[in-house]
Amino acid sequence: MKEFALIFRLSDIADFQPSPEQMQERMNWLGGIAAQNKLVDKGNTLLPAPGTAKTVKSDNVVTDGPYTEIKEFISGYIVVRAETIEEAVAMAKGNPIFKIGGSIEVREVLKRN
């Protein structure tokens, strides 16, 4: 079994505060993965608001917010267990984030010793 990080991205900061229905859908999705014993790490939410996010660049340049070149920002991540990247992608497809224009990046984890 391999491990994959699912990295969630949103484009509108207004979507960051989910409605109770969205919360429930998201939780059902997560519970469904855990029910297959394929959740390695339930991960964390990464706050995007002013005062909670800054980007540090070369030459001591510090900007507010998580944005780099594009407006999309990372809102959180989890780590799942799967045989192949296709299986991890299939898991990601069930996430309700696509209903609000978000995206999920699937990345195989290489563990450092």
Added chain:
Amino acid sequence: MKTDELIPHLFRQEYAKMTAVLCRHFGLRHIEIAEDIASDTFLKASENWAINGVPENPSAWLYTVAKNKLKDSLKHISVFDTKVSNEITLNETQVDKEFEFDSQIIADSQLAMIFAVCNPANAGESQICLALQILCGFSVEEIATAFFAKKETIKKRLQRARVNLRNDNFKIQTLTSIEIESRLQFVLRTLYLLFNEGYYSATNDRQIRTELCSEATRLTLLLTENTLTNTAEVNALLALMCFQSSRLNARTDQNGTTVLFEEQDRTLWDRQLIQRGNYYLVNATNDSTQYRTKYHLEAGIAYWHTTSDANKWIHILHLYNQLLLIEYSPATALNRAFVFSKIYGCEKAIQEAEKLNLTESNYYHELLGYLYADINIEKALYHYGQAVENTKSKKERQTLQREIIRLKTSV
């Protein structure tokens, strides 16, 4: 309970308490001496009381006899200068002073004994056997009945567990906060397993099952009576036990067959126990640092089951989701899929259930049989057939076969 059942029942608990108090003096290394004195004392009581009647204060009577036996035993040990004499250095006056049946000493000794028995060196099942023998005074036969196992198997398991208990150097005295911190998790785990052993036991002996549940509850209640162990988590576990126990009488019919939750006669639910459960659940949420342990979530699920709230399944599903994030278990995953069907219907629940792929489990097939029953009868029959092949319980096989016949005749 009839009188001839009541007396051994009381003796059993008092025996366990007395052994714990005596272990203050002998230490766990010599727990056998303490057990001998306790059983001699109760033997004497049963002989004496049969002739002279039960004394006015039975407890005082028992502890006076035990105290004398303890003094004799210590004298005996010093006369023969056995190996143990080095370790037993108490003189008689100390015995007089310390060996009182002071309720605080009894409570403290019992509590310490719970922590001593729940030694992480022992595997879960051994801990439960040891707890039943030492904390609840069960005989090897009774434990074997409870586990649906051979007496020899239980004896071996107990022997190994007792070696660990003797070598552990755990002192039977008032517990320190360090001891509590390092072992409370194991204590709760053991009590939880002990309760479940009664609730989901392989045996059909209803009396034994009820006793396992009530013993686990009694020991957990003991934890709430000491300020150091009266934590939010302990209260959550106790709430769970109360909620589950409230349904014990409704869970099986007169033949010992399991009655499905939805078919249970709700008038048989014990309202008082539900209220106790509510009380402990409120206590369990007082400490915000420990809000969501496994026991909190399970108690929450059990709580919603006692209600008729229109949205209860949504709450229950949410709790099952969280429970799986804390700790995966196939049973939790299957229960979650069942609850899913209550909210989103059978088709969606089938998708959730099939992903679990627990093809070796009879419960997996039973669930799919149930979910497919109104959608695809062929598949329902296939899964019920698989469930029959995989189950080890005769009663369950009968229930499944009845369901298969019902489905076949309904076509």
